[in-house]
Amino acid sequence: MIPAAFDYTAPSTVDEAVRALADAGEDAKVLAGGQSLLPVLRMRLAAPTVLVDLGKVAELRGIREDGDALVIGSMTTHYEVQRDALVAEHAALLGKATDTVADPQVRHRGTFGGSIAHADPAGDLLAPALALDAEMVLAGPGGRRTVAAAEFFQDFFTTSLAADEILVEVRVPKHTGWSAHYEKFNRVAQAWSMVAVAVTVRADGGAIAEARVALTNMAATPVRATAVEQALLGQSAGSDAIRAAAEHAAEGTSPTADGNADTEYRQHLARVLTGRAVTAALSA
Template sequence: MIPAAFDYVAPSTVDEAVRALSAAGEDAKVLAGGQSLLPVLRMRLAAPSTIVDLGRIAELRGVRDETDHLAIGAMTTHYDVQRDQLIAEHAALLAKATDTVADPQVRHRGTFGGSIAHADPAGDLLAPALALDAEMVIAGMNGRRTVPASEFFQDFFTTALAPDEILVEVRVPKFTGWHAHYEKFNRVAQAWSMVAVAATVRVDGGTIAEARVGLTNMAAVPVRATAVEQALVGQPATPEAIRAAAAHAAEGTDPTPDNNSDVEYRQELARVLTGRAVSAALAG
């Protein structure tokens, strides 16, 4: 199917992009990598009056070391996130999760910020961003503001972004020396997560000193498995301790049933995958 007609704008700066969005009104759409927007346009599930293409804004690409955190440009591709040495050293969980996103073609075109801003609860980068206490830098007509991941994701496909705002970068605190793993369950290769678990832990002398665990597709927004984190801290890095902590994974979750699974099945998946994710992180 052919998309409905729309105006096309390709600004070269963030300020120009914000002005274009503001001028176009609520019917405008932002084009990042296009891996989510273009299929919707082709099926005419959306008919924006204007498309604002961020592809020419150099400021939105790349990873920077900002001493106590990494700044990841919103237009940085999944492929570049996978291979960036700063991310591998200081935010390994993001690299692990990005490895599971779709297929190589999508990872070459899709963008880190585009996935975050799309806010699909089955998307594989939301839970890692939440687990790592990431912050979103947003630009709008009134300047820039910073929103923590815990407040950025608000509902299905809904974020703190206003219609005339764009995501500029994602700031991720450094987790240097932490072990990490992303455990994903899907029915077929390259599909969205039915359930997934993002886990990163710091071990000191054989004891789990700190732990962060995020759940994918267990609610309308990514969920932090705080009960699991609390149960892990101070425990020996043993299979028994991991299994006992993982039993808490589904607490407080509200997964939406669909044709693939009901609530109880997803909650059991969360417990099983949490145990696998933490075990794999510790073994890595």
């Protein structure tokens, strides 16, 4: 199909982009990498009157350190996140998850911030962002504000972004020295996850001193598996206690049933994949 007619603008600064959104009102859409938006436009599931293309806003690209945090520009591509040395050193979980995103073509065009703002519950970067306690920096007519990942994701494809705001950058607290793994289960290669588990752990003396575990596609938003995190403390690699801790993964969840899996099967997957992910992280 052919998209409905729309006006197009390509600002070169964040301020210009915010003004363009404010002028367009709620009928505008932001174009980042376009990997999710363009198919939606072609199917006419969205029909914006204005498309605001962020491709020329240079200040939205790149990865840098800022004290105890990494700052990832929203227009930084998945490919760049995959291969960035700072990400590998301070936020390994993001690199592990990005490795599983779609295929090389999508990773070269798709953007980190675009995936976050799209908020697909099956998307591979939402759970890692939640597990790492990331913060989203949003820019709007009233200035900039920061929203924690736990508050940013609100529902299916819904975030706390206002219609006249853009996601500028994501601030990720450094998890230097932490091991990580992202375990994804999908029906075919390069597909969306039926369920996935993001795990990052800090070991001390061969035992887990801290753990962060988050689940993909187990609810309308990413879910933090806090019961698993608590049960993992003090456990070592290969311990039967890790499998016991993983049994808590689905607690409190009620994932959607669809053509790929019903609720019970997704909960089963969450438990199995959590055990695998923790074991793999400790073996890294």
